[in-house]
Amino acid sequence: MAERGIQLDIIRHIMIVTKPSDHRLIDSTREVAIWLIESYHQIHVYIDHNFKNDYESVISEHENYKNRIHFWSTNETRENIDLIVTLGGDGTVLFSSWMFQRDVPPLLSFHLGSLGFLTLFDFDDHRRVLRNVIEEGGVRINVRMRLNCSIYRNNKKETDNIDFNSEPSESFQVLNELYIDRGDAGNMLEMILCMDGCQITSIWADGLIMATSTGSTAYSLSAGGSLVHPDQNSILITPIAPHTLTARPMIIPGFKKISISVPFTSRISGWVSFDGRNRTSLALGDTIVVTASTYPLLSICRKDPYEDWFRGLSQILNWNHRIPQRPT
Incomplete structure (x- = not known):
């Protein structure tokens, strides 16, 4: 992995990836999708087709949503995606990597509870993080070897x-x-x-x-x-x-x-x-x-990816944690 700063192109197509079997994420996915569409007129959002029935009423009530909410399936090609947003754990990031067997768009991952090695951002802060990525475009990425x-x-x-x-x-x-x-x-x-x-x-x-x-x-x-x-x-x-x-x-x-x-x-x-x-x-x-592989995964990171990694070791694996001995 090499850590570097890059300037993203104008973001127009955002793919949201969540764990399909976890219906608790339906509301979180809808919250992100609607906020993106209402906040940025140029953005199209792509959502798992397994959630399609949950958006029929929203699309029918808002005519402008019809042409900007799209649904993806795992067997489709996705060459026009500018940014992947994952909601869930490290397994969701692995699933996203798996769907893109060639070039992988930059990936921004949010955890909805426990911290993961690959999910660095808290979902509660998703609007601020997304706003910075979309409006400023300058991000630090980890180029992870596949x-x-x-x-x-x-x-x-x-x-x-x-x-x-x-x-x-x-x-x-x-x-x-x-x-x-x-x-x-x-x-x-x-x-x-x-x-x-x-x-x-x-x-x-x-x-x-x-x-x-x-x-x-x-x-x-x-x-x-x-x-x-x-x-x-x-x-x-x-x-x-x-x-x-x-x-x-x-x-x-x-x-x-x-x-x-x-x-x-x-x-x-x-x-x-x-x-x-x-x-x-x-x-x-x-x-x-x-x-x-000649097709690495580009994951958007926080300010210091080294601090992120050691924090993950400590919080996820309890690395080198021990119970302090009583003083003699």
Whole structure:
């Protein structure tokens, strides 16, 4: 992640992303949408189509809303969006990242209760924050590295070599991590780990996590991985319950090309998911190639992103908190 100041273009199209299953957010979403439309005549607002029925009466009562309130679905292209506003937790930010598999518009995240590592602004202060972003345009952003994860299938032919110059069968941009696991099998999964085409090692384990620095406070941390400040463009490799105790987590420079294969000598096949989504099977001989994505996530931050991160460690993880001893 690199932190920098930028000047946004004139904002005309704002996409609001909330957790679809949380109906408590309906009123908050409507509050933001109506305020934006009434305060700024040039702005169009895009809302989750799952909330469409909740806006029919509002649109019918205000003719000028009809052409300025739009509804999006996850399978649509969204090339005209100037700003993403998320209401919810870190999962809502991950969902927003997932919807934009190429260029991601600047993202402004509000939490509605507990602070998150990615949701830095309090919803109670949303009007002031939005006003500053829309009217002034000058913001500080965190350029958060994402991982480009490509699956190459071997079609279960042991004698065939995979052509990595060909098009992958599937490819995803990941903000937090990809996770390879053994599924419901009782045996360990064997994986071959390579860097820049050279084999590093073979790992026998329940699974393997490859995370960004942003994802270092998520699943990787639960599996014993290190905390890495998002300013470091790194790839974290964290084995899950490895057979050898010396198979410790590693931190690799983000510019390296990493591949993980399930060899034909493995007793079982595997599974892989990307930021908790698109879970798919890995057959023997399949390979996943991981590189730094050319499409990072641009998240609008407060004045000091380093202070934000350490504050998150303290308030979310209770990092290094201890009960003071009684004086002797």
